Amino acid sequence: MLHHIEEPCSLGAHAAVIVPPTWIIKVKKPQNSLKTSTRRKKRTSFKRKASKRGNEDNKGRPFVIKPISSPLMKPLLVFVNPKSGGNQGTKVLQMFMWYLNPRQVFDLSQEGPRDALELYRKVPNLRILACGGDGTVGWILSILDELQLSPPPPVAVLPLGTGNDLARTLNWGGGYTDEPVSKILCHVEDGTIVQLDRWNLQVERNPDLPQDELEDGARKLPLSVFNNYFSLGFDAHVTLEFHESREANPEKFNSRFRNKMFYAGAAFTDFLQRSSRDLSKHVKVVCDGTDLTPKIQELKFQCIVFLNIPRYCAGTMPWGNPGDHRDFEPQRHDDGYIEVIGFTMASLAALQVGGHGERLHQCREVTLLTYKSIPMQVDGEPCRLAPSLIRISLRNQANMVQKSKRRTSMPLLNDPHSIPDRLRIRVNRINLQEYEGLHYDKEKLREACKFEEAGVLFAFDFPAIPLGIIVVRGDCDLETCRMYIDRLQEDLQSVTSTTQRVHYQDQESSFPRVLSVQRLSPRWCFLDATSADRFYRIDRSQEHLHFVTEISQDEIFILDPEMVISQQVGTPPGMPDLVVEQAVIAGDLLKFIECCKKGANLLIQGPDRCSLLHHAAKTGHGEIVKYILEHGPSELLDMIDSETGETALHKAACQRHRAICQLLVDAGASLRKTDSKGKTPRDRAQQAGDPDLASYLESRQNYQMVSHEDLETAV
Structure with a gap:
């Protein structure tokens, strides 16, 4: 196939984000001018010394980037933290290496982001994808501040961490499951650029206490800037316990589920010890000149949060719905204001079921005085800080990429006039075992399903089980579609309340196949069936970004991880x-x-x-x-x-x-x-x-x- 060598390469469907090989210029290594013959031993020893010295001195890369400006290009720089959220990043790193130019993908466990950002600082329209937790995003934003790139490139997020609150705020979801890399690249390319407030933390010794009364503890916070939140009290103590345990035994924290279970156990221990019960007696909080200390002491808060984004603690919304509280403005991450929220143990427990904390203030500056060593955390990085004076003020605004609602996935939506008023869609349910085994085999998961609308008889070919038919608007998003499916499930339960099992005769067997009419579990999710070779799960927090017609036109597949098939075709009962x-x-x-x-x-x-x-x-x-x-x-x-x-x-x-x-x-x-x-x-x-x-x-x-x-x- 030598005749194909001279053909130009179009770089494929993602050419806009791929760094072309022509931009990468190899740097020639300096030649050794010593050509005279010497003894073999001396020459060998010289080479060894030179190679060692070269490894220490020459930290630069063997290539440089010389971009060619084009308004159609949005070159992407990918940083992957393999250790985030249970070491999931290794697989992600390999996938991006396959889809993109390997010279634009960097492993943060091998080196920091500084060298790569300096290498690409002159590339126009540059975008960055941070694959990791919120700490990884903060690390990259801090380096961008130090390098003072103008304009600073916007940063997108692929959530691999445990909490992923910033990723949820920017519509990237609560965690990466199995979305194809090609879809992720499309979202990064088409995403909207928004602003994110960033806040300074200045720490000084508490001037109200003499030197001999200062307790043991850290003299500075782990980070001097925060993007998500800064908090002190109960939640910071739990995070500190987790951090110390992970540092001591990193091999025990290799999955997102185990990490969350440890958080629960540490919270239980702190709850029994009541270590944060006297927090309100040892702090003074002043927001834009307003002293909040009397209210904090009156309500006996055990946790105080200074919140920049709506999400906190793995997806909860501690500020709540502003519609029922007329004293405050809706919360935004780009308005130059920070929200101050207080929590008791009861409100922290209610937070997990839709509750919120006590709204205290929205301000531009905060002065915080502590009179004892108190656990604190900055964007999930904890410490126990000695009595201090802390000032919070606005630092700057960072450019971020927010995932947008897309209408380009299906040909049906290319022409707005072709969107039908009503769609009649069949809903099929798949269990977790079959999904994990067959999600790369679309034909088997799409095998024929026959549904009689009377609701009495189901006849189908395993594994997709028809749940029913829904009728929705043509521009319906998945968040609204979920309500229709839940309502369909209620109707199905009422129809089959007297008969808990549905029987049908298999064509190839003399044994009847019995299927439990199970209620959908709360963990069910939509499956996108439009990619070329596979199905993939859609995060629930991203359902408002997808239209029904983007994942299918005549049928919808949903994954129910708790669905159980009681009997297989052709097997004797029991x-x-x-x-x-x-x-x-x-x-x-x-x-x-x-x-x-x-x-x-x-x-x-x-x-x-x-x-x-x-x-x-x-x-x-x-x-x-x-x-x-x-x-x-x-x-x-x-x-x-x-x-x-x-x-x-x-x-x-x-x-x-x-x-x-x-x-x-x-x-x-x-x-x-x-x-x-x-x-x-x-x-x-x-x-x-x-x-x-x-x-x-x-x-x-x-x-x-x-x-x-x-x-x-x-x-």
Whole structure:
């Protein structure tokens, strides 16, 4: 194929963001002028010394960038932090290396962003994609400030971190799942440039305290600038516990789920110790000349947050809906004002269920005095700061790329006049196991589905299960479409309330196939079926950005991770359930997962009226317990057997399986539920002779009770 060598390369569909190879100029290495022959030993030693000296002195790259200006180009610089959010970035790094010029993709674990930004500082229309957590974005913005690039390139975010609050604010979602790189590049190219306020933090010694009364603690904050929030009190103490534990044992924090579970445990510990209960007695807050200290002391806040963006603590909205509070303006991230919010333990608990804190002020400057060492955090970076005087003031505004609502994914939307007034769309549901195995095989996931509108008979080819038909407007977005699907589910439940199972006769088998008419779990999400080779999940926080016609025209696929298929085609009734029960008792994890993928029902109960979770908890098979908790419905947690009235937590406590007890408690198993003899799991652990386990269960039981009371008070 030598005749193709001279053909020009168009750089493909993403030519606008790819750095052309012609821009990269190789730098010649300096030649060694010593040509006279010397002894071999001396020459060898000279080369070795020169190479060592060269490695130390020559830190520059073997190439330079010489761009050719073009108004149609938006060259992209990609920074990937492989350690963010459970080390997910390694795969992302490889994907961008494949799609783009490898010279425009940089691994932040190998080097910082400074050298790359200096290398590309003269490239016009440059855009930056930060793949990592909010800390990664802040790091890049700080380097841009130091380099004083004019104009500063806008920064987009691919969320790989744990909280990703800035990414949520800019419509990039709460975490990367499996969206194709080609879609991400389109969003970066088409995104809207918005402004983000950035705030200075100036720290001095508290002038009101003599030198001998200053307590131990850090003398400066980990960051002098924040983009998201600055807080002190309870939440900062929890973050500090997480940070110290991760520094000591980094191998234990390799997934986003485990990180969030540790946050929950650290919050529980701090809650019992009440370490932040006296915060209001040791701070003074003045906002634009207004002293808020009396109100802080009156309401006994245990956490104070200075918030720049609407999102906080992995997606919550602590400022709440401004419509019901006429004293303040709506919150914005580009208005030059910072929001001051106070929290008690009750309002922090309510925050996770849609509540908000106490709105205190919207201001341009803050003066904060602390009179004891207090945990603080700056954009998730924690420390324990000695008594100090802290001044907060506006620093500048950064250019950011906000993900925009797109109308170009489908040919139907190229012409606005071709958008129909009404769309009649079939909704198909897919379970997690089949999605993970077949999301790269669109044909199998699209296999024929036949739906009779009477709502009585479903006939289809596994794995896509028809849920029903909805009628929506042609310009309906997915956020609105979700309401229609939830309403369809309610109608389906009412139709099948007297008959909980739907039967149909398979054409190739004499056995009827039985399907549970399950309610959609709260975790269901839309699947985009328009990419060339695969399906991918759409983050719920991004549903308002997508139109229905962008992901499909005549049918919608949704992923329900908790959907269970009770029986597979061509298998005698009860056979998969019998096999899966034997696999659980034997502790055969691979066989158990295979049975689940073939349709075994996780809700089955054997002759002894014990569920699969009961068996796994009793026999101590932790990996099976973990799999059931991740893929089974939530009602399994507190399901009881009919003989003894025990839950799976009772079974694990009787056998003194501490790790399994912790898994069940973290998943939300009730610690107050009693068996037929009136015994709680804590009582069972005490009877089994394990006082440590009994003490742990008792402490978690007290926490559940207090949390419930705080939540009721907040509501």
